[in-house]
Amino acid sequence: MEKNSVNYKYLVRSPRDIDWGITVDTVGSEPIPPNYPVYPPRTGHPDTFYFTPSRGRVLDSYQLLYITRGKGYFYTSPDTFIEIKEGDILILQPHVWHSYFPDKKTGWQEYWIGFQGINMDSRFQNNFFAKDQIVYHIGVQDSIVKLYEQAIQVAMEEKAACQQYLAGIANLILGMTMYYSQNYEFDNKATEQISKAKVFIRENLLKGIGPEEVADSLHMSYSWFRKLFKEYTGLSPAHYIQELKIQQAKDLLATTQRSTKEIAYYLTFDDIPYFTKVFKKYTGYTPQSYRKKFGRE
Template sequence: MKTSDIKNIKYLISSRHDKDWGITVNTVGCETIEKNYEKYPPRKEHPVQFFFTPSKGRKLESYQLLYIVKGKGTFFTSPEESMEIKEGDMIILRPQQWHSYMPDKKTGWKEMWIGFEGTNMDSRFKNNFFNKKQTIYRIGVQDNIVSLYDQAIKVANEEKAGCQQFLAGIANLILGMTMYYDYNRCFDTAKKEQIDKAKIIIRENLLKEITPEDVASRINMSYSWFRKLFKEYTGVSPAHYIQELKIKEAKHILSESDINIKEVSFYLGFDDIAYFSKVFKKYTGLTPIEYKKIYY
Protein backbone atom coordinates (compact mmCIF):
# COMPACT_ATOMS: atom_id res chain seq x y z
CA MET A 1 0.00 0.00 0.00
CA LYS A 2 1.35 3.42 -0.96
CA THR A 3 1.63 6.07 1.73
CA SER A 4 -0.69 8.30 -0.28
CA ASP A 5 -3.38 5.58 -0.13
CA ILE A 6 -3.39 5.36 3.68
CA LYS A 7 -6.40 6.90 5.39
CA ASN A 8 -5.70 8.73 8.63
CA ILE A 9 -8.92 7.55 10.27
CA LYS A 10 -9.83 3.89 10.53
CA TYR A 11 -12.60 2.02 12.33
CA LEU A 12 -12.23 -1.72 12.69
CA ILE A 13 -14.27 -4.80 13.46
CA SER A 14 -13.06 -7.81 15.38
CA SER A 15 -14.00 -11.46 15.38
CA ARG A 16 -14.95 -13.60 18.37
CA HIS A 17 -11.51 -15.20 18.05
CA ASP A 18 -9.85 -11.75 18.17
CA LYS A 19 -11.69 -10.97 21.39
CA ASP A 20 -10.21 -14.08 22.99
CA TRP A 21 -6.81 -12.35 22.70
CA GLY A 22 -7.90 -10.03 25.50
CA ILE A 23 -7.54 -6.73 23.62
CA THR A 24 -9.23 -5.60 20.43
CA VAL A 25 -8.83 -2.24 18.70
CA ASN A 26 -11.90 -0.53 17.26
CA THR A 27 -10.45 2.72 15.98
CA VAL A 28 -7.15 4.39 15.26
CA GLY A 29 -6.51 7.73 13.67
CA CYS A 30 -4.79 11.06 13.32
CA GLU A 31 -6.37 14.38 12.47
CA THR A 32 -5.04 17.91 12.18
CA ILE A 33 -7.48 20.69 13.02
CA GLU A 34 -6.27 23.97 11.57
CA LYS A 35 -6.56 27.21 13.52
CA ASN A 36 -9.70 29.27 12.97
CA TYR A 37 -11.61 26.09 12.12
CA GLU A 38 -15.35 26.36 11.52
CA LYS A 39 -16.59 23.16 13.14
CA TYR A 40 -15.24 20.50 15.47
CA PRO A 41 -15.10 17.63 15.07
CA PRO A 42 -15.34 17.61 11.29
CA ARG A 43 -18.48 15.76 10.19
CA LYS A 44 -16.75 13.05 8.21
CA GLU A 45 -15.70 9.43 8.55
CA HIS A 46 -16.82 9.07 12.18
CA PRO A 47 -19.56 6.51 13.04
CA VAL A 48 -22.42 7.68 15.22
CA GLN A 49 -21.11 5.95 18.37
CA PHE A 50 -17.85 7.91 18.16
CA PHE A 51 -19.09 11.27 16.90
CA PHE A 52 -19.98 13.97 19.41
CA THR A 53 -20.91 17.61 19.82
CA PRO A 54 -18.47 19.41 22.18
CA SER A 55 -21.29 21.22 23.98
CA LYS A 56 -23.06 17.94 24.76
CA GLY A 57 -20.07 15.64 25.31
CA ARG A 58 -20.21 11.87 25.04
CA LYS A 59 -19.59 8.50 26.68
CA LEU A 60 -17.68 5.77 24.86
CA GLU A 61 -18.21 2.04 25.20
CA SER A 62 -14.46 1.41 25.12
CA TYR A 63 -11.12 2.86 26.21
CA GLN A 64 -9.37 5.49 24.13
CA LEU A 65 -5.92 7.04 24.23
CA LEU A 66 -6.10 10.56 22.80
CA TYR A 67 -2.69 12.17 22.27
CA ILE A 68 -2.28 15.87 21.54
CA VAL A 69 0.96 16.32 19.62
CA LYS A 70 0.56 19.93 18.50
CA GLY A 71 -1.47 22.96 19.61
CA LYS A 72 -3.73 23.27 22.63
CA GLY A 73 -7.37 23.19 23.65
CA THR A 74 -9.84 22.42 26.41
CA PHE A 75 -10.88 19.16 28.06
CA PHE A 76 -14.21 18.99 29.90
CA THR A 77 -14.65 16.56 32.80
CA SER A 78 -18.23 17.79 33.19
CA PRO A 79 -20.33 20.49 31.49
CA GLU A 80 -19.19 22.90 34.24
CA GLU A 81 -15.56 21.80 34.78
CA SER A 82 -12.74 22.07 32.30
CA MET A 83 -8.95 22.27 32.05
CA GLU A 84 -6.42 23.19 29.42
CA ILE A 85 -4.75 20.46 27.40
CA LYS A 86 -1.75 21.04 25.19
CA GLU A 87 0.85 19.27 23.09
CA GLY A 88 2.38 16.36 24.93
CA ASP A 89 -0.79 15.53 26.85
CA MET A 90 -2.18 11.98 26.77
CA ILE A 91 -5.84 11.67 27.68
CA ILE A 92 -6.93 8.23 28.86
CA LEU A 93 -10.68 7.83 28.41
CA ARG A 94 -12.49 4.97 30.12
CA PRO A 95 -15.76 3.28 29.16
CA GLN A 96 -18.85 5.24 30.21
CA GLN A 97 -16.78 8.25 31.31
CA TRP A 98 -18.50 11.48 30.33
CA HIS A 99 -16.11 13.85 28.58
CA SER A 100 -15.75 16.47 25.90
CA TYR A 101 -12.88 18.34 24.32
CA MET A 102 -12.10 20.81 21.60
CA PRO A 103 -9.03 22.59 20.19
CA ASP A 104 -8.35 26.28 20.74
CA LYS A 105 -9.41 28.22 17.66
CA LYS A 106 -6.28 30.34 17.87
CA THR A 107 -3.95 27.35 17.54
CA GLY A 108 -5.91 24.34 16.34
CA TRP A 109 -4.20 21.05 17.13
CA LYS A 110 -3.06 17.67 15.91
CA GLU A 111 -4.67 14.74 17.68
CA MET A 112 -3.89 11.02 17.48
CA TRP A 113 -6.00 8.29 19.00
CA ILE A 114 -6.43 4.57 19.42
CA GLY A 115 -9.55 2.97 20.88
CA PHE A 116 -9.67 -0.53 22.37
CA GLU A 117 -11.48 -2.88 24.73
CA GLY A 118 -11.07 -6.29 26.29
CA THR A 119 -10.55 -8.22 29.50
CA ASN A 120 -6.80 -7.60 29.58
CA MET A 121 -7.35 -3.85 29.58
CA ASP A 122 -10.11 -4.11 32.17
CA SER A 123 -7.65 -5.82 34.51
CA ARG A 124 -5.06 -3.04 34.05
CA PHE A 125 -7.51 -0.48 35.36
CA LYS A 126 -9.24 -2.74 37.88
CA ASN A 127 -5.87 -3.48 39.52
CA ASN A 128 -5.16 0.23 40.01
CA PHE A 129 -2.25 0.67 37.64
CA PHE A 130 -3.89 3.97 36.76
CA ASN A 131 -5.36 6.55 39.12
CA LYS A 132 -9.13 6.54 38.73
CA LYS A 133 -9.22 10.29 39.34
CA GLN A 134 -6.59 11.09 36.70
CA THR A 135 -7.51 11.46 33.05
CA ILE A 136 -4.73 13.70 31.67
CA TYR A 137 -1.14 12.50 31.66
CA ARG A 138 1.37 15.21 30.79
CA ILE A 139 4.06 13.02 29.26
CA GLY A 140 5.43 15.45 26.66
CA VAL A 141 5.74 14.87 22.93
CA GLN A 142 7.47 11.51 22.58
CA ASP A 143 8.64 10.62 19.07
CA ASN A 144 8.48 6.89 19.82
CA ILE A 145 4.82 7.13 20.81
CA VAL A 146 3.98 9.20 17.72
CA SER A 147 5.71 6.52 15.63
CA LEU A 148 3.55 3.84 17.25
CA TYR A 149 0.39 5.71 16.32
CA ASP A 150 1.66 6.05 12.74
CA GLN A 151 2.44 2.35 12.63
CA ALA A 152 -1.01 1.50 14.02
CA ILE A 153 -2.68 3.54 11.28
CA LYS A 154 -0.62 1.75 8.62
CA VAL A 155 -1.40 -1.71 10.02
CA ALA A 156 -5.10 -0.88 10.37
CA ASN A 157 -5.29 0.24 6.75
CA GLU A 158 -3.64 -2.92 5.46
CA GLU A 159 -5.99 -5.15 7.50
CA LYS A 160 -3.85 -8.23 7.01
CA ALA A 161 -4.35 -11.45 8.94
CA GLY A 162 -3.38 -10.96 12.57
CA CYS A 163 -3.70 -7.18 12.40
CA GLN A 164 -5.87 -7.12 15.53
CA GLN A 165 -3.12 -8.80 17.54
CA PHE A 166 -0.53 -6.37 16.13
CA LEU A 167 -2.75 -3.40 17.01
CA ALA A 168 -3.47 -4.83 20.45
CA GLY A 169 0.26 -4.91 21.11
CA ILE A 170 0.63 -1.29 20.04
CA ALA A 171 -2.27 -0.15 22.25
CA ASN A 172 -0.82 -2.02 25.21
CA LEU A 173 2.64 -0.56 24.58
CA ILE A 174 1.35 3.03 24.31
CA LEU A 175 -0.53 2.57 27.57
CA GLY A 176 2.58 1.18 29.28
CA MET A 177 4.78 3.97 27.94
CA THR A 178 2.27 6.57 29.15
CA MET A 179 2.53 5.06 32.62
CA TYR A 180 6.34 5.03 32.37
CA TYR A 181 6.74 8.65 31.25
CA ASP A 182 4.15 9.98 33.68
CA TYR A 183 5.54 7.96 36.58
CA ASN A 184 9.09 9.18 36.05
CA ARG A 185 8.02 12.78 35.47
CA CYS A 186 6.79 12.85 39.07
CA PHE A 187 10.36 12.53 40.36
CA ASP A 188 12.55 15.60 40.18
CA THR A 189 16.10 15.16 38.94
CA ALA A 190 17.69 15.38 42.38
CA LYS A 191 15.50 12.61 43.80
CA LYS A 192 16.11 10.41 40.77
CA GLU A 193 19.84 10.82 41.18
CA GLN A 194 19.65 9.88 44.86
CA ILE A 195 17.65 6.72 44.19
CA ASP A 196 19.90 5.76 41.27
CA LYS A 197 22.92 6.30 43.52
CA ALA A 198 21.29 4.10 46.17
CA LYS A 199 20.80 1.31 43.63
CA ILE A 200 24.47 1.51 42.66
CA ILE A 201 25.54 1.38 46.33
CA ILE A 202 23.38 -1.70 46.86
CA ARG A 203 24.83 -3.50 43.85
CA GLU A 204 28.43 -2.66 44.76
CA ASN A 205 27.97 -3.82 48.36
CA LEU A 206 25.57 -6.70 47.85
CA LEU A 207 27.95 -9.26 49.38
CA LYS A 208 28.90 -7.07 52.34
CA GLU A 209 25.62 -7.49 54.23
CA ILE A 210 24.57 -3.92 53.52
CA THR A 211 21.21 -2.90 55.00
CA PRO A 212 18.63 -0.41 53.71
CA GLU A 213 19.47 1.78 56.71
CA ASP A 214 23.15 1.79 55.64
CA VAL A 215 22.18 2.88 52.14
CA ALA A 216 19.94 5.68 53.45
CA SER A 217 22.81 6.95 55.59
CA ARG A 218 25.22 6.97 52.65
CA ILE A 219 22.95 9.18 50.58
CA ASN A 220 22.23 11.46 53.56
CA MET A 221 18.56 10.65 53.83
CA SER A 222 16.42 9.48 56.73
CA TYR A 223 15.49 5.82 56.41
CA SER A 224 11.72 6.41 56.48
CA TRP A 225 11.94 8.99 53.67
CA PHE A 226 14.42 6.86 51.71
CA ARG A 227 12.17 3.80 51.93
CA LYS A 228 9.15 5.80 50.76
CA LEU A 229 10.96 7.36 47.76
CA PHE A 230 12.67 4.10 46.81
CA LYS A 231 9.39 2.19 46.73
CA GLU A 232 7.65 4.93 44.74
CA TYR A 233 10.47 4.97 42.20
CA THR A 234 11.12 1.22 41.85
CA GLY A 235 7.85 -0.33 42.97
CA VAL A 236 9.52 -2.36 45.74
CA SER A 237 11.04 -1.63 49.13
CA PRO A 238 14.85 -1.38 49.53
CA ALA A 239 14.90 -4.66 51.49
CA HIS A 240 12.92 -6.41 48.76
CA TYR A 241 15.27 -5.00 46.11
CA ILE A 242 18.33 -6.32 47.99
CA GLN A 243 16.76 -9.75 48.38
CA GLU A 244 15.84 -9.89 44.70
CA LEU A 245 19.40 -9.10 43.66
CA LYS A 246 20.77 -11.76 46.00
CA ILE A 247 18.37 -14.40 44.68
CA LYS A 248 19.24 -13.41 41.11
CA GLU A 249 22.92 -13.94 41.92
CA ALA A 250 22.11 -17.25 43.65
CA LYS A 251 20.27 -18.47 40.54
CA HIS A 252 23.28 -17.61 38.42
CA ILE A 253 25.70 -19.46 40.71
CA LEU A 254 23.47 -22.53 41.08
CA SER A 255 22.98 -22.89 37.35
CA GLU A 256 26.59 -22.21 36.34
CA SER A 257 28.73 -24.00 38.97
CA ASP A 258 28.90 -27.04 41.24
CA ILE A 259 29.17 -24.93 44.43
CA ASN A 260 26.96 -26.48 47.09
CA ILE A 261 23.89 -24.81 48.56
CA LYS A 262 25.53 -24.07 51.93
CA GLU A 263 28.43 -22.22 50.31
CA VAL A 264 26.08 -20.20 48.12
CA SER A 265 24.05 -19.27 51.20
CA PHE A 266 27.06 -18.00 53.14
CA TYR A 267 28.51 -16.27 50.06
CA LEU A 268 25.35 -14.19 49.74
CA GLY A 269 25.24 -13.29 53.43
CA PHE A 270 22.64 -15.76 54.63
CA ASP A 271 23.93 -17.22 57.91
CA ASP A 272 21.05 -19.68 58.08
CA ILE A 273 20.75 -22.09 55.14
CA ALA A 274 17.13 -22.83 56.05
CA TYR A 275 16.28 -19.12 55.80
CA PHE A 276 18.12 -18.88 52.49
CA SER A 277 16.07 -21.80 51.14
CA LYS A 278 12.86 -20.17 52.35
CA VAL A 279 13.67 -16.83 50.70
CA PHE A 280 14.84 -18.54 47.51
CA LYS A 281 11.58 -20.47 47.21
CA LYS A 282 9.56 -17.32 47.88
CA TYR A 283 11.11 -15.60 44.85
CA THR A 284 11.46 -18.57 42.48
CA GLY A 285 8.84 -21.10 43.52
CA LEU A 286 11.59 -23.72 43.94
CA THR A 287 14.03 -24.67 46.67
CA PRO A 288 17.74 -24.19 45.83
CA ILE A 289 18.12 -27.98 45.51
CA GLU A 290 15.17 -28.23 43.11
CA TYR A 291 16.42 -25.28 41.08
CA LYS A 292 19.91 -26.77 40.75
CA LYS A 293 18.53 -30.14 39.62
CA ILE A 294 16.56 -28.46 36.86
CA TYR A 295 18.99 -25.83 35.60
CA TYR A 296 22.51 -27.13 36.31
Protein backbone atom coordinates (compact mmCIF):
# COMPACT_ATOMS: atom_id res chain seq x y z
CA MET A 1 0.00 0.00 0.00
CA GLU A 2 1.25 3.46 -0.83
CA LYS A 3 1.73 6.14 1.81
CA ASN A 4 -1.40 8.16 2.50
CA SER A 5 -3.49 5.91 0.24
CA VAL A 6 -7.04 4.87 1.03
CA ASN A 7 -6.73 1.39 2.50
CA TYR A 8 -10.34 0.27 2.32
CA LYS A 9 -12.94 -0.56 -0.30
CA TYR A 10 -16.69 -1.13 -0.40
CA LEU A 11 -17.95 -3.44 -3.11
CA VAL A 12 -21.13 -4.32 -4.99
CA ARG A 13 -22.27 -7.84 -5.87
CA SER A 14 -24.23 -9.28 -8.75
CA PRO A 15 -26.86 -12.04 -8.62
CA ARG A 16 -24.23 -14.31 -10.17
CA ASP A 17 -21.79 -13.46 -7.35
CA ILE A 18 -24.45 -14.33 -4.76
CA ASP A 19 -24.75 -17.80 -6.32
CA TRP A 20 -21.10 -18.40 -5.35
CA GLY A 21 -22.18 -18.67 -1.71
CA ILE A 22 -20.02 -15.91 -0.21
CA THR A 23 -19.77 -12.28 -1.32
CA VAL A 24 -17.54 -9.59 0.14
CA ASP A 25 -18.95 -6.12 0.74
CA THR A 26 -15.99 -4.38 2.43
CA VAL A 27 -12.31 -4.90 3.19
CA GLY A 28 -9.72 -2.57 4.65
CA SER A 29 -7.23 -1.56 7.30
CA GLU A 30 -6.80 1.51 9.47
CA PRO A 31 -4.08 2.57 11.92
CA ILE A 32 -5.65 4.40 14.86
CA PRO A 33 -3.01 6.41 16.75
CA PRO A 34 -2.94 6.98 20.52
CA ASN A 35 -5.03 9.97 21.61
CA TYR A 36 -7.03 9.82 18.38
CA PRO A 37 -9.55 12.68 17.98
CA VAL A 38 -12.54 10.60 16.84
CA TYR A 39 -13.40 6.96 16.17
CA PRO A 40 -14.09 5.62 13.67
CA PRO A 41 -12.36 8.16 11.39
CA ARG A 42 -14.84 10.11 9.27
CA THR A 43 -13.18 9.27 5.98
CA GLY A 44 -15.97 8.38 3.60
CA HIS A 45 -17.42 5.18 5.06
CA PRO A 46 -21.02 4.50 3.92
CA ASP A 47 -23.82 5.11 6.41
CA THR A 48 -24.53 1.38 6.66
CA PHE A 49 -21.02 0.78 8.05
CA TYR A 50 -20.31 4.04 9.88
CA PHE A 51 -21.26 4.24 13.55
CA THR A 52 -20.58 6.13 16.75
CA PRO A 53 -19.32 4.05 19.69
CA SER A 54 -21.97 5.48 22.05
CA ARG A 55 -24.84 4.38 19.79
CA GLY A 56 -23.36 1.22 18.26
CA ARG A 57 -24.67 -0.39 15.09
CA VAL A 58 -26.29 -3.45 13.55
CA LEU A 59 -24.79 -4.91 10.36
CA ASP A 60 -26.55 -7.05 7.77
CA SER A 61 -23.37 -9.04 7.05
CA TYR A 62 -20.60 -10.86 8.88
CA GLN A 63 -17.32 -9.10 9.59
CA LEU A 64 -13.91 -10.33 10.69
CA LEU A 65 -12.17 -7.58 12.66
CA TYR A 66 -8.49 -8.29 13.43
CA ILE A 67 -6.46 -6.23 15.93
CA THR A 68 -2.68 -6.51 15.54
CA ARG A 69 -1.57 -3.66 17.80
CA GLY A 70 -3.00 -1.87 20.83
CA LYS A 71 -6.11 -2.67 22.81
CA GLY A 72 -9.72 -1.57 23.18
CA TYR A 73 -13.25 -2.53 24.13
CA PHE A 74 -16.11 -4.42 22.51
CA TYR A 75 -19.66 -3.84 23.76
CA THR A 76 -22.32 -6.54 23.44
CA SER A 77 -24.82 -4.17 25.10
CA PRO A 78 -24.54 -0.56 26.29
CA ASP A 79 -23.54 -1.86 29.74
CA THR A 80 -21.54 -5.00 28.92
CA PHE A 81 -18.09 -4.99 27.35
CA ILE A 82 -15.16 -7.31 26.60
CA GLU A 83 -11.56 -6.09 26.54
CA ILE A 84 -9.85 -6.59 23.18
CA LYS A 85 -6.08 -6.93 22.85
CA GLU A 86 -3.58 -7.39 20.05
CA GLY A 87 -3.87 -10.81 18.46
CA ASP A 88 -7.67 -10.91 18.86
CA ILE A 89 -9.96 -11.46 15.89
CA LEU A 90 -13.66 -10.72 16.28
CA ILE A 91 -16.41 -12.47 14.32
CA LEU A 92 -19.25 -9.97 14.12
CA GLN A 93 -22.57 -11.55 13.21
CA PRO A 94 -25.36 -9.90 11.21
CA HIS A 95 -28.45 -8.40 12.85
CA VAL A 96 -26.74 -8.22 16.26
CA TRP A 97 -26.15 -4.90 18.03
CA HIS A 98 -22.53 -4.15 18.91
CA SER A 99 -20.06 -1.35 19.44
CA TYR A 100 -16.31 -1.11 19.84
CA PHE A 101 -13.45 1.38 20.03
CA PRO A 102 -9.71 1.45 20.78
CA ASP A 103 -8.24 2.55 24.08
CA LYS A 104 -7.26 6.23 23.89
CA LYS A 105 -3.86 5.50 25.43
CA THR A 106 -2.82 2.90 22.85
CA GLY A 107 -4.95 3.30 19.74
CA TRP A 108 -4.80 0.16 17.59
CA GLN A 109 -4.20 -1.30 14.14
CA GLU A 110 -7.33 -2.83 12.70
CA TYR A 111 -8.02 -4.99 9.64
CA TRP A 112 -11.49 -5.99 8.53
CA ILE A 113 -13.32 -7.94 5.88
CA GLY A 114 -17.10 -8.09 5.66
CA PHE A 115 -19.06 -10.76 3.82
CA GLN A 116 -22.33 -12.66 3.64
CA GLY A 117 -23.92 -15.67 1.98
CA ILE A 118 -25.36 -19.10 2.51
CA ASN A 119 -21.93 -20.73 2.89
CA MET A 120 -21.16 -18.48 5.85
CA ASP A 121 -24.59 -19.05 7.36
CA SER A 122 -23.96 -22.80 7.28
CA ARG A 123 -20.80 -22.40 9.41
CA PHE A 124 -22.98 -21.22 12.31
CA GLN A 125 -25.91 -23.52 11.58
CA ASN A 126 -23.50 -26.48 11.77
CA ASN A 127 -21.88 -25.18 14.96
CA PHE A 128 -18.37 -24.62 13.61
CA PHE A 129 -18.49 -21.31 15.49
CA ALA A 130 -20.40 -20.68 18.70
CA LYS A 131 -23.12 -18.08 18.27
CA ASP A 132 -22.29 -16.53 21.64
CA GLN A 133 -18.51 -16.30 21.07
CA ILE A 134 -17.25 -13.09 19.49
CA VAL A 135 -13.56 -12.83 20.37
CA TYR A 136 -11.02 -15.44 19.27
CA HIS A 137 -7.40 -15.07 20.39
CA ILE A 138 -5.12 -16.22 17.59
CA GLY A 139 -2.01 -14.14 18.24
CA VAL A 140 -0.46 -11.75 15.74
CA GLN A 141 -0.14 -13.86 12.60
CA ASP A 142 1.85 -12.42 9.70
CA SER A 143 0.19 -14.89 7.32
CA ILE A 144 -3.26 -13.51 8.13
CA VAL A 145 -2.13 -9.88 7.79
CA LYS A 146 -0.79 -10.76 4.32
CA LEU A 147 -4.21 -12.14 3.38
CA TYR A 148 -5.94 -8.93 4.45
CA GLU A 149 -3.43 -6.90 2.43
CA GLN A 150 -3.94 -9.17 -0.57
CA ALA A 151 -7.71 -8.78 -0.28
CA ILE A 152 -7.39 -4.98 -0.17
CA GLN A 153 -5.28 -5.03 -3.33
CA VAL A 154 -7.74 -7.30 -5.17
CA ALA A 155 -10.67 -5.10 -4.09
CA MET A 156 -8.92 -1.92 -5.20
CA GLU A 157 -8.26 -3.35 -8.66
CA GLU A 158 -11.84 -4.70 -8.87
CA LYS A 159 -11.16 -6.90 -11.89
CA ALA A 160 -13.47 -9.55 -13.32
CA ALA A 161 -14.24 -12.36 -10.83
CA CYS A 162 -12.77 -10.35 -7.95
CA GLN A 163 -15.74 -11.37 -5.80
CA GLN A 164 -14.80 -15.03 -6.15
CA TYR A 165 -11.16 -14.25 -5.36
CA LEU A 166 -12.19 -12.24 -2.29
CA ALA A 167 -14.62 -14.93 -1.17
CA GLY A 168 -11.73 -17.41 -1.19
CA ILE A 169 -9.59 -15.09 0.95
CA ALA A 170 -12.42 -14.44 3.41
CA ASN A 171 -13.09 -18.16 3.71
CA LEU A 172 -9.38 -18.84 4.27
CA ILE A 173 -9.10 -16.18 7.01
CA LEU A 174 -12.15 -17.72 8.69
CA GLY A 175 -10.63 -21.20 8.52
CA MET A 176 -7.30 -19.95 9.86
CA THR A 177 -9.13 -18.23 12.71
CA MET A 178 -10.61 -21.58 13.70
CA TYR A 179 -7.21 -23.29 13.32
CA TYR A 180 -5.17 -20.79 15.32
CA SER A 181 -7.76 -20.29 18.05
CA GLN A 182 -7.96 -24.03 18.70
CA ASN A 183 -4.21 -24.64 18.53
CA TYR A 184 -2.85 -21.47 20.07
CA GLU A 185 -0.34 -22.16 22.86
CA PHE A 186 0.07 -19.38 25.35
CA ASP A 187 3.58 -20.53 26.27
CA ASN A 188 4.80 -20.21 22.68
CA LYS A 189 5.81 -16.59 23.17
CA ALA A 190 8.84 -16.69 20.87
CA THR A 191 6.80 -17.63 17.81
CA GLU A 192 4.28 -14.88 18.50
CA GLN A 193 7.04 -12.31 19.06
CA ILE A 194 8.56 -13.11 15.66
CA SER A 195 5.17 -12.88 13.99
CA LYS A 196 4.55 -9.53 15.70
CA ALA A 197 7.95 -8.34 14.48
CA LYS A 198 7.08 -9.27 10.89
CA VAL A 199 3.77 -7.44 11.10
CA PHE A 200 5.44 -4.35 12.62
CA ILE A 201 8.01 -4.34 9.82
CA ARG A 202 5.37 -4.66 7.10
CA GLU A 203 3.21 -1.91 8.60
CA ASN A 204 6.15 0.50 8.98
CA LEU A 205 8.32 -0.50 6.03
CA LEU A 206 7.97 2.85 4.23
CA LYS A 207 8.86 4.86 7.33
CA GLY A 208 12.55 3.95 7.16
CA ILE A 209 12.51 1.77 10.28
CA GLY A 210 15.58 -0.19 11.32
CA PRO A 211 15.98 -3.47 13.20
CA GLU A 212 16.61 -1.66 16.50
CA GLU A 213 13.20 0.02 16.30
CA VAL A 214 11.55 -3.35 15.71
CA ALA A 215 13.27 -4.75 18.82
CA ASP A 216 12.15 -1.70 20.81
CA SER A 217 8.53 -2.26 19.73
CA LEU A 218 8.73 -5.74 21.28
CA HIS A 219 10.53 -4.48 24.43
CA MET A 220 13.49 -6.76 23.66
CA SER A 221 17.22 -6.10 23.54
CA TYR A 222 18.44 -5.91 19.97
CA SER A 223 21.04 -8.69 20.39
CA TRP A 224 18.42 -11.13 21.71
CA PHE A 225 15.86 -10.08 19.11
CA ARG A 226 18.35 -10.53 16.24
CA LYS A 227 19.35 -14.00 17.49
CA LEU A 228 15.71 -15.08 17.90
CA PHE A 229 14.60 -13.63 14.56
CA LYS A 230 17.38 -15.34 12.62
CA GLU A 231 16.73 -18.68 14.32
CA TYR A 232 13.07 -18.58 13.28
CA THR A 233 13.34 -17.04 9.79
CA GLY A 234 16.85 -17.86 8.61
CA LEU A 235 17.40 -14.13 7.95
CA SER A 236 18.71 -11.28 10.06
CA PRO A 237 16.12 -8.53 10.69
CA ALA A 238 18.06 -6.12 8.44
CA HIS A 239 18.15 -8.70 5.65
CA TYR A 240 14.42 -9.34 6.03
CA ILE A 241 13.65 -5.61 5.79
CA GLN A 242 15.78 -5.29 2.66
CA GLU A 243 14.09 -8.34 1.12
CA LEU A 244 10.65 -6.74 1.58
CA LYS A 245 11.86 -3.47 0.07
CA ILE A 246 13.37 -5.23 -2.93
CA GLN A 247 10.12 -7.17 -3.46
CA GLN A 248 8.23 -3.88 -3.60
CA ALA A 249 10.89 -2.35 -5.87
CA LYS A 250 10.56 -5.27 -8.31
CA ASP A 251 6.80 -4.85 -8.39
CA LEU A 252 7.02 -1.08 -8.96
CA LEU A 253 9.63 -1.46 -11.70
CA ALA A 254 7.57 -4.11 -13.48
CA THR A 255 4.12 -2.54 -13.18
CA THR A 256 4.57 1.26 -13.04
CA GLN A 257 6.37 4.01 -14.94
CA ARG A 258 7.94 5.49 -11.81
CA SER A 259 11.56 6.49 -12.24
CA THR A 260 14.34 4.67 -10.41
CA LYS A 261 14.85 7.81 -8.32
CA GLU A 262 11.18 7.93 -7.28
CA ILE A 263 11.19 4.25 -6.33
CA ALA A 264 14.43 4.57 -4.36
CA TYR A 265 13.13 7.44 -2.26
CA TYR A 266 9.66 5.90 -1.89
CA LEU A 267 11.33 2.83 -0.35
CA THR A 268 13.50 5.09 1.90
CA PHE A 269 16.88 4.34 0.30
CA ASP A 270 19.30 7.20 0.94
CA ASP A 271 20.43 7.60 -2.65
CA ILE A 272 20.17 6.00 -6.10
CA PRO A 273 23.67 4.41 -6.20
CA TYR A 274 23.00 2.61 -2.90
CA PHE A 275 19.56 1.48 -4.08
CA THR A 276 21.09 0.19 -7.35
CA LYS A 277 23.82 -1.66 -5.43
CA VAL A 278 21.37 -3.34 -3.06
CA PHE A 279 18.91 -4.17 -5.84
CA LYS A 280 21.62 -5.86 -7.92
CA LYS A 281 22.89 -7.77 -4.89
CA TYR A 282 19.46 -9.27 -4.26
CA THR A 283 18.26 -9.79 -7.85
CA GLY A 284 21.31 -9.94 -10.09
CA TYR A 285 19.92 -7.05 -12.16
CA THR A 286 20.24 -3.30 -12.09
CA PRO A 287 16.85 -1.58 -11.72
CA GLN A 288 16.98 -0.49 -15.38
CA SER A 289 17.81 -3.97 -16.71
CA TYR A 290 15.13 -5.53 -14.48
CA ARG A 291 12.47 -3.17 -15.87
CA LYS A 292 13.62 -3.85 -19.44
CA LYS A 293 13.36 -7.63 -18.94
CA PHE A 294 10.25 -7.90 -16.76
CA GLY A 295 8.35 -4.64 -17.24
CA ARG A 296 4.80 -4.84 -18.55
CA GLU A 297 4.00 -2.70 -21.53
